[in-house]
Amino acid sequence: MKSTLALVAAGVLSLMACDSKAQVNKKEISTAVANYLDQKGELCLDLTTWPILISPINMERKDEFPDSIVTQMEVLTALGLTAEAPGGDDPNDTNPYKPDVVVKRYVLTDAGKKLYREKEVTVKDYSSKTTKQVMEGDLCYAQKKLDKVITWTKPVQADFFQWIHVTYVYKVGPVAAWARNPKLSKAFPDIAENLRLAGKQQKVYLKLSDEGWDEYDLGFD
Template sequence: MKSHLALAVAGALSLMACDSKAQANDKELRLGVANYLDKKGELCLDLTEWPLSISPANMEMKNAAPDTIVAKMETLTALGLTAEAPGGDDPKDTRPFKPDVVVKRYVLTDAGKKLYREKEVTVKDYRSKTSKQVKEGDLCYAQKKLDKVIAWTKPIKTGEWLWVHVTYSYKVGPVAAWARNPTLSAAFPDIAENLRLAGTEQKVYLKLGKQGWDEYDIGFD
């Protein structure tokens, strides 16, 4: 009798736990936004392909703006984070969209490799509705963390998903010293912009999954 009662109580507690995760309240949405920022809130330079190839078109655009790819690479090279490598055809480069002609390449130096962060990311093909895991890396300088959840919309049911639009603000963890170098400001204006936006209102869609609220990725829904 006691064992049946214990099972019934355990089952009820399990259902209550699931129900609590389904609630669009401050606690559960804070967990959802914090999880989203932990996964996708790393602040990086958005340079994910190494060696990085420079095409003739890139060279022509060199003086068009202070943040062209050539200017970015020259800045990183001046800081000792990248170095020039010979151009020409590279048989090891099997990327489908690589330049037909490569004027020069840039590689990470030992100092640059210490800043390089590589992780597995999911790449989705929306036509075939398939996905695959690939390794992608970048030079990263800080991490967004949840500051506070400000507001959220009434949860809406779309198909099998329950989703909500959350307004929040983030704070930035320790910023790497190299990213504060003033010579980077013109070449990488996003650094200053990402730091400026800390504490301001941001928005994210969350959907309800088995583990609670998490980023709403349209995926193949």
């Protein structure tokens, strides 16, 4: 009985602590969304695993898709950011997704390495609800920044935390000159899409933690 009362009391105190920090105003919400974009708003090519390995199937399907991985590598190579590594296959490559047959293998050049941004990120395993920290990098060309917060929903209580749904608009900082190449934009259509969405309304969930409002991944709790 005492342990049950202790748990209830702890829950009440936790809710009171959250309520004391739940400053649901434009300043607090804007700060939270700005922090979210600073952490996860970098615009990159989504090429996070190097070297890039090209399989026979990749080669066969090159002409079917203007944004195929083969075309992407050819464009990046033409820009001097990647180069085909000699020998194609590498027996020392431990990539678990390595194709059975490797036709070509691309690596970053010195110029490409200067654009490569590597940082520690949290990877979530939704089946076991565990996380781990890994180093991940990409070729990045711009950064999303908060333009303005439009509105947010009334806080919703879920167990011992609260969450809200925020509507905001982002702007894009300076775009790297290499990312404006027309051939690159065709091979990487997300570049144009990310720039097009600047100034358009976007949405993000925020969760109230001990540190205040932060991004809330609905699929993890």
